[in-house]
Amino acid sequence: MITKTRALSLMKRAAYNYLFQRPFCVSFEITHCCNAKCKHCHLGGHIEEQRASPEQLGQICRQINPLIAQFSGGEPLLRKDLEEIIKAVRRPNRAPYIDITTNGILLTPERYYSLLDAGVDQIGLSLDYPDSRHDVFRGVPGLFERIEKFIQSLNGEKDKAITLLCVVQRDNFRDLLRMAELAYHWKVKINFSAYTWLRTHDDNYLLTPPEAEELRQMSTKLLKFKQQHQNIFTSPYVFKKMAQFFEHRSLPPCQTGVKFFNVNPDGTMSPCGLIIKDYGTQQELQEKFSRHNTCTYCYTSIRANTEKPLYHLIADNIQVLNRF
Numbered sequence: 001m002i003t004k005t006r007a008l009s010l011m012k013r014a015a016y017n018y019l020f021q022r023p024f025c026v027s028f029e030i031t032h033c034c035n036a037k038c039k040h041c042h043l044g045g046h047i048e049e050q051r052a053s054p055e056q057l058g059q060i061c062r063q064i065n066p067l068i069a070q071f072s073g074g075e076p077l078l079r080k081d082l083e084e085i086i087k088a089v090r091r092p093n094r095a096p097y098i099d100i101t102t103n104g105i106l107l108t109p110e111r112y113y114s115l116l117d118a119g120v121d122q123i124g125l126s127l128d129y130p131d132s133r134h135d136v137f138r139g140v141p142g143l144f145e146r147i148e149k150f151i152q153s154l155n156g157e158k159d160k161a162i163t164l165l166c167v168v169q170r171d172n173f174r175d176l177l178r179m180a181e182l183a184y185h186w187k188v189k190i191n192f193s194a195y196t197w198l199r200t201h202d203d204n205y206l207l208t209p210p211e212a213e214e215l216r217q218m219s220t221k222l223l224k225f226k227q228q229h230q231n232i233f234t235s236p237y238v239f240k241k242m243a244q245f246f247e248h249r250s251l252p253p254c255q256t257g258v259k260f261f262n263v264n265p266d267g268t269m270s271p272c273g274l275i276i277k278d279y280g281t282q283q284e285l286q287e288k289f290s291r292h293n294t295c296t297y298c299y300t301s302i303r304a305n306t307e308k309p310l311y312h313l314i315a316d317n318i319q320v321l322n323r324f
């Protein structure tokens with residue numbers, strides 16, 4: 001539960017960052033190594049890389065001062081010093097809000113509690129299908145069952161700090177209501193975001209324009225479910241934009257460098273996880289990339305949830321502060 005003091009600090013940071021063009025969310029890709037082989041991602045396997053230390057990452061985070069510090073990858077749980085990183089970034093009773101995005105392979109109840117103790121607010125657990133199709137898609141036999149058992153092992157908790165992260169793509173969009181029902185049954189939240197072909201250059205997972213129309217109908221059902229059960233993070237605004245993205249295969253303008261961007265494993269900065277650069281500061285990223293950026297080919301969660309008009313930013317995030 002977020003305390004009143006912390007909620008106030010988060011609101012102040014949100015207002016400051018909005019006014020002074022500081023980022024809402026920065027994704028720290030703390031390793032590009034990954035223990036899965038997902039069909040929608042170019043990463044997978046071991047990569048030799050230079051890694052910033054927890055202290056360096058803490059310093060970088062304080063310089064950038066995002067509202068949300070997200071730890072992703074690659075697979076962030078592969079870093080044995082993840083808890084040290086979280087402790088270096090967290091400010092007791094203050095911003096940033098801290099979340100982790102994981103495939104869940106290494107997530108045990110012990111690691112879950114150790115991460116929460118270190119200061120994590122929310123764990124985003126990737127799940128693309130409501131059954132064992134997930135195992136095949138991620139190249140990890142038994143992964144769906146492992147995730148199910150892990151979540152059920154937390155049944156004693158009143159409020160699980162878990163949000164399922166589902167990438168909406170051509171072969172799962174008709175299952176989204178089942179995904180929402182599964183999340184409700186498991187007593188966790190769920191977020192939907194759009195597939196992009198920028199990682200693998202495979203446009204077969206993109207919805208076609210008629211399927212984008214079908215997605216609109218699915219969104220109506222999901223929003224009704226959200227009203228009843230309050231377990232879906234995705235807002236009406238994001239569902240609307242997602243259908244537009246699939247219809248046109250593009251959604252201008254991308255506001256990387258202002259609303260969001262990435263920190264690489266070595267502590268340098270990139271516009272996103274799909275375009276890797278080595279800028280030393282946010283200012284350099286803005287000057288050398290954002291000003292000339294013409295890429296509009298994704299609507300990933302980080303873009304969708306930071307590029308909203310002010311009214312939607314406030315309305316949608318009040319839910320987060322109230323933890324639904």
Ligand SMILES: C[S@@+](CC[C@H](N)C(=O)[O-])C[C@H]1O[C@@H](n2cnc3c(N)ncnc32)[C@H](O)[C@@H]1O
Nearest residue numbers: 040041073074075101102103126165195196199
């Ligand atoms: C790159 S992964 C890294 C974190 C972690 N290994 C995981 O799988 O959750 C971060 C998120 O991006 C999503 N993702 C991967 N490839 C994608 C794509 N082509 N389009 C949209 N989202 C994608 C994943 O499903 C995951 O939720």
